Amino acid sequence: MTYTHDQTLPKGTHIGVYEIQDTKETTVFDITYRAWNHHLKEQVEILEYFPQKLALRASGSQVVECKNPSNKEDYDLGLRAFLDQGNVLTHVEHPNIAASENILEHNGTAYLITHRNEGKPLSRILEPSTIFEEAEIKFILISILNALKELHGYNFIHEGIQPESIFLKKDGEPILTGFSSARWILARRLGEDTSTLITVYSPSEQYESTTEVKPATDFYSLGATLYQCITHKEPVSAQNRLNAIKRGESDPLISLSELSGMTLSPSITKVVDWMLKLPCSDRPQSVEELMALIDNVTGKDQAQSNITGAEVVDDFGKHKITKNPLGLAIGASIAAFIMIGLWFGEKKSDLVDVNKGADLVEISEPILSSEHHIKDLVEDPLSKTSSENVSALPDIPLVREDHKVEHSTVESELKGNQHSTMADLSVNTSAQMIVEEPIDKNVIKMHLDAAEKAMRASRFTTPAKDNAFKHYQMVLAIDAHNDIAQAGLRRIVDRYIQFIAKARLEGRLEDAQLYLERAGSVLPNDARLEKIRLDLETTAH
Structure with a gap:
């Protein structure tokens, strides 16, 4: 719900x-602006913490006061919650979570900077004439469950x-x-304003201010959303x-x-029925429990059916392919899988560029506790690409230990997935091996598009299955002199x-060392990295 506001910037x-x-x-809690990042030359959106009942901004000033x-005390608690939320989202790195590049605490308030995407929210697709195929429902379900797991x-x-x-990008990715x-x-x-947050998708525990919310809270809301996609009716509210x-x-x-006539x-x-249980304790308590049920039931279904692989592909492409970008993404992704034998990441539309049938709508939603709160940033003294006007630089999401990817791991994955001419990740060796082979421009374009998508989502060298470094390497393995891919490595x-x-x-300093290691895995011989390495060693001693 949007509210009138006379104190926007x-x-x-x-x-x-x-x-x-x-x-x-504008809402009673915050304000969303469309903005331009002069440093990275890209469109972004900014969410400003501005609780209307508590905050005040003097005319002509950016400073927000209580x-x-x-x-x-209430204002500060809300500000800390906003910062905590932003710190999580700027550290999260996942293709099904809206990418947030920075969280800034400044002017007595805080700003969350997010990427702007093209596409439209699921709510705009939920029309009476829209029929979701089972493959599309399952695609949304598993994509959002993976995001929630993170x-x-x-x-x-x-x-x-x-x-x-739930926003569907132009390529259909939720x-x-x-x-x-x-x-x-x-x-x-x-103790008020919860009415602006309660919806028919809210579980029973959100009606009670003293009840603790859990992962099962999100499962109920997701189940209610899918229920509407399937039945074309808003679910009965938990309160009713x-x-x-x-x-x-x-x-x-x-x-x-x-429900009669249910074909799913x-x-x-x-x-979905499990997620919609009223008592929180009766619902699944983790994504793993839900995925186990999906795998178990799917396995039984497959054991009872005699559907061939070709028929499964047809099912994915049938009916909705021509109606919305989600169907386009599923069908095109499977086609790409069959043609080139590659499957990057867990989502089937990561490598697909679908430009038909989608409205252009920007998104930027905010995105608990992180040990580092990001303050106003300063010019990068080590990079020649810095400018005097840069006062804020985006931070990279830090991955947990199980997400760290060594160069050898990436190399082994590529060896297992690529044509024999790409078995060695060394650009020079790969170039020698394929020198006589014709260059596949379509495959190059696919990888360059995927690399750019990963760059915008700050997936530079992780996760292992879908990062910009990997895609640029794929391009250079086919065309060792590709200027865009070489420039991409320098951008990373x-x-x-x-x-x-x-x-x-x-x-x-530990984070700085981690960033240095990742940069070194991309361009080991970059002279700037050697200087930084020596500086860090000096600082450590």
């Missing part, structure tokens, strides 16, 4: 390297999943947006369901398993050098 306002272009949306001293690993609960917060954790923390503290049961009536929400397989209906190193400078200024 005007067009042309600069926040570091970001210039505000206009206001996209209206009343008696509310300062978030829940940080003890972060979304708390606001609904059709509006991404999770609309993170509401910080808003809920402030609303519970104030509870009231009916208290009156001795039956649950007004008819489960998918009981048990792998979908059982999972430039970004790491910026992150190293920032980490050193904040005293995060």
Whole structure:
């Protein structure tokens, strides 16, 4: 819901390297602006912490203050929750989570910087004439579950999943947006405003301010969203369901398993019905539990069927391929899989560029606790690409230990997946091996597009299955002199050098060393990296 606001920042306002272009949306908790990143030359969106009941901005000033001293503690609690949320999202690295590049604490408030994507929210696809095929429902389900697994690993609960917060990019890839954790923390503290956050997709525990939210909270909301995709009807709210049961009536929400004419397989209906259980304790408590059920039921279905691989491919492509970008992505992705024998990442549309049938809509939603709070940033003293006007640089998501990728790991993966002419990751060797082979421009374009997508999502060298470094290497293995891929490797190193400078200024030497190692795996002979390595060794001693 959008609210009228007379204290938004005007067009042309600069926040570091970001210039505000206009206001996209205001809520009682925050303001969203469209903006331009002058350093990276790209469109972004900025979410500003600005709780209307607590905050005040003087005319002509960017500084935000608390209206009343008696509310300062509440204001600060909300600000800390906003920063905590932003710190998680700038560290998360996942293709199904809206990419956030920076969180800045400045002017008495905080700003969350996110990438702007082309596509449209699921809510705009939910029309009476829209029919989702089972493959599309399962695609959305598994994509969002993978995103939730990553978030829940940080003890972060979304708390606001609904059709509006699942965004379908132009290539059909679903991404999770609309993170509401910080808003809920402030609303519970104030003891009001929860009505602006409650929806028909909210579980029963969100109606009680004293009840703890858990991963199962997100599962209910996801289940309710999928229920509407399947039935074309809004689900009965949890509150109305509870009231009916208290009156001795039956649950007004008819489960998918009981709906007549339901053609979906048990792998979908059982999972959705489980997620929609009213008591939180009766729902799945982890993504692993849900995936186990999906795998178990799917396995039984497959054992009872005699569907050939070709028929499965036809099923993915049937009917919806011509109706929405999600269908296009699924069908095109499977076609690409068959043609070139490559499958990067767990999502089938990561490498597909679909430009038909999608509206152009920008997104930027905010995105708990991180040990590092990112302050206003300064110019990178180590990179020649820095400019005097740079006052804010994006940080790279730090991955946990199980996500770290050594060069040898990437190399072994490529050896296992690529044509024999690409078996060696050495660019020179690969170039020699394929010198007589014709250059496949389509494959090169696919990898360059995938690399650019990974760059915008800050997936520079991780995760192992889908990162910019890997895709640029694929291109150079086919065309060793490809200028775009070579420039791409330099871009990766430039970004790491910026992150190293920032980490050193904040005293995060371990992080700086990690960034240096990653940069070195991309361009081992870059002279700038050797200088930085010596500087870090000197600092350590």
